[in-house]
Amino acid sequence: MSDPKLMDRAELEARFARAGLTLSKAQLDELHGVSGYLQQWVDIVNAPREMAAEPATIFAREPT
Amino acid sequence: MSSEIPSIAEASRLIQSKALSPVTLAEQCLERIRTYDGKLNAFLLVCEKEALAQARQAEKDIAAGRSKGPLHGIPIAHKDIYSTKGIRTTAHSKILADHVPKEDATTVRKLAEAGTVMLGKLATHEFAMGGPSFDLPWPPARNPWNYDHVTGGSSSGTGAAIAAGMTLGGTGSDTGGSIRNPSAWCGVSGIKPTYGLCSRAGVFPLSYSLDHTGPMAWTVEDCALLLQAMAGHDPRDPASASVPIPDYHSLLRTDLKGVRVGLIRHFHEQDTKIDPEMQKSLDAALGVLRDLGATITDVRLPPLSQFAACCYIILLTEAFVVHSTEFKARFNDYCENFRDRAALAALLSGPDYLQAQRLRRQLTDEVRAATTGVDVLVTAALPGPAPTFAASNKWAMFKQPPLPMPCNVTGQPVTTVCTGFHSSGLPLAMQVIGHPFQDATTLAVAHAYQKATPWRAKRPVLKAT
Numbered sequence: 062m063s064d065p066k067l068m069d070r071a072e073l074e075a076r077f078a079r080a081g082l083t084l085s086k087a088q089l090d091e092l093h094g095v096s097g098y099l100q101q102w103v104d105i106v107n108a109p110r111e112m113a114a115e116p117a118t119i120f121a122r123e124p125t
Numbered sequence: 126m127s128s129e130i131p132s133i134a135e136a137s138r139l140i141q142s143k144a145l146s147p148v149t150l151a152e153q154c155l156e157r158i159r160t161y162d163g164k165l166n167a168f169l170l171v172c173e174k175e176a177l178a179q180a181r182q183a184e185k186d187i188a189a190g191r192s193k194g195p196l197h198g199i200p201i202a203h204k205d206i207y208s209t210k211g212i213r214t215t216a217h218s219k220i221l222a223d224h225v226p227k228e229d230a231t232t233v234r235k236l237a238e239a240g241t242v243m244l245g246k247l248a249t250h251e252f253a254m255g256g257p258s259f260d261l262p263w264p265p266a267r268n269p270w271n272y273d274h275v276t277g278g279s280s281s282g283t284g285a286a287i288a289a290g291m292t293l294g295g296t297g298s299d300t301g302g303s304i305r306n307p308s309a310w311c312g313v314s315g316i317k318p319t320y321g322l323c324s325r326a327g328v329f330p331l332s333y334s335l336d337h338t339g340p341m342a343w344t345v346e347d348c349a350l351l352l353q354a355m356a357g358h359d360p361r362d363p364a365s366a367s368v369p370i371p372d373y374h375s376l377l378r379t380d381l382k383g384v385r386v387g388l389i390r391h392f393h394e395q396d397t398k399i400d401p402e403m404q405k406s407l408d409a410a411l412g413v414l415r416d417l418g419a420t421i422t423d424v425r426l427p428p429l430s431q432f433a434a435c436c437y438i439i440l441l442t443e444a445f446v447v448h449s450t451e452f453k454a455r456f457n458d459y460c461e462n463f464r465d466r467a468a469l470a471a472l473l474s475g476p477d478y479l480q481a482q483r484l485r486r487q488l489t490d491e492v493r494a495a496t497t498g499v500d501v502l503v504t505a506a507l508p509g510p511a512p513t514f515a516a517s518n519k520w521a522m523f524k525q526p527p528l529p530m531p532c533n534v535t536g537q538p539v540t541t542v543c544t545g546f547h548s549s550g551l552p553l554a555m556q557v558i559g560h561p562f563q564d565a566t567t568l569a570v571a572h573a574y575q576k577a578t579p580w581r582a583k584r585p586v587l588k589a590t
Binding site: 068073076077079080081082083084088091092095096098099101102103105106107108110114115116117118 | 334430431433434435437438445449452453456465468469471472473476477479480481482483484485486487489520523524
């Protein structure tokens with residue numbers, strides 16, 4: 062993977078606070094430092110696909 | 126057993142013919158645990174009294190003609206996320222340090238009903254993701270081939286204990302590679318069965334839709350025997366599949382005439398970097414498969430990075446949900462590896478999770494379409510041999526897309542088998558991947574390879590405590 066682009070720091074802190082996590086500055090610094098990996102994954106899963114493409118909420122034995 | 130550690134199949138034949146006492150076998154395992162586990166840390170709890178009582182009962186039943194089958198009297202141990210009734214089950218975590226379940230996990234019960242002898246509970250990465258870690262109540266398991274190296278996880282204790290001959294088999298779980306990683310790095314065999322084949326009921330969840338339970342053992346044949354007892358529909362597990370269970374052992378074979386093998390070459394040649402010795406080992410393994418009668422063609426699947434993105438977003442989100450209440454109250458009681466990795470899910474959104482589940486269906490469909498012309502797929506198990514603890518890094522898993530993850534996304538069965546040894550002396554391995562519910566085929570191909578190669582003749586040299 063290429064060098065990941067980090068998330069906006071203020072948004073990152075807001076999201077952790079909304080999740081109810083109280084993190085130290087050191088923890089926030091470290092998690093901010095790796096937030097780019099998440100951004101890469103988010104970009105991949107959000108690639109355009111047909112509206113009818115359904116999620117795999119269950120495993121099907123055979124194609125339906 | 127001090128010099129010759131039998132496989133489950135060998136021990137079973139001896140027990141059934143009354144040439145080996147289950148009590149003697151259990152005592153030998155317990156002696157090896159006492160001698161070696163002080164340095165290996167594979168066991169979190171040894172149940173000596175219970176194991177010997179079970180072994181004595183097995184001996185009595187077999188002598189009276191009441192054999193329960195090939196696992197009767199065979200010593201095994203369970204990863205410590207499997208609930209064991211009345212026996213402490215911690216998930217290797219301070220959070221559950223005093224937890225004593227009231228019920229067995231379904232697979233624990235089924236293995237007990239098959240007559241196995243339960244030696245104890247095995248180390249894991251905390252809640253099957255936080256490891257290897259030194260900030261937990263118990264130290265991490267060490268690799269029996271070189272104690273400075275990690276075992277791979279999260280079924281770390283199972284891999285170490287089997288390689289060291291302290292148990293003949295055990296249970297693992299696999300959400301992103303956790304049966305296959307320690308199987309590969311500890312040089313043992315393991316199968317991540319098809320999603321839904323083995324019950325998850327009573328096994329502490331990491332990620333509801335990605336978790337698989339399955340067996341690990343020294344040989345593929347032993348995995349087939351253990352899988353036979355573990356597989357089958359369980360109404361306690363909402364994802365459990367109601368499918369016929371074949372006789373896995375009888376479907377093992379020693380030639381591969383007519384078997385079509387698809388090599389996912391781009392996984393290890395383009396999508397991730399692997400050690401040159403792993404590449405050489407894989408090439409040699411393909412030569413063995415070819416010599417056994419298989420035909421090998423290249424198969425192209427979606428890039429590994431797509432599977433990794435899909436798997437990580439689902440895994441982290443579901444893990445966060447499992448632990449959300451405890452995270453708010455006891456975040457710093459988790460080990461750093463677990464809490465920091467899982468906390469990242471707070472940065473994801475609901476739509477991100479659902480998009481990952483949509484990608485999951487797309488990837489599953491694409492894999493199915495690309496593999497109609499083959500019976501099994503083959504790729505490297507891991508990029509190279511086990512790293513040292515010193516080189517192990519909390520975020521290393523995010524830097525390169527992991528080779529095991531595609532089959533957690535698709536639910537396909539995978540057998541991991543040793544393909545030889547790195548110049549450092551550490552084991553290398555490949556994955557043999559099947560179509561959904563064709564678990565018997567992956568076992569058959571891996572078994573044929575294993576019987577044709579000399580790697581089972583070598584055990585790690587252990588240091589006494």
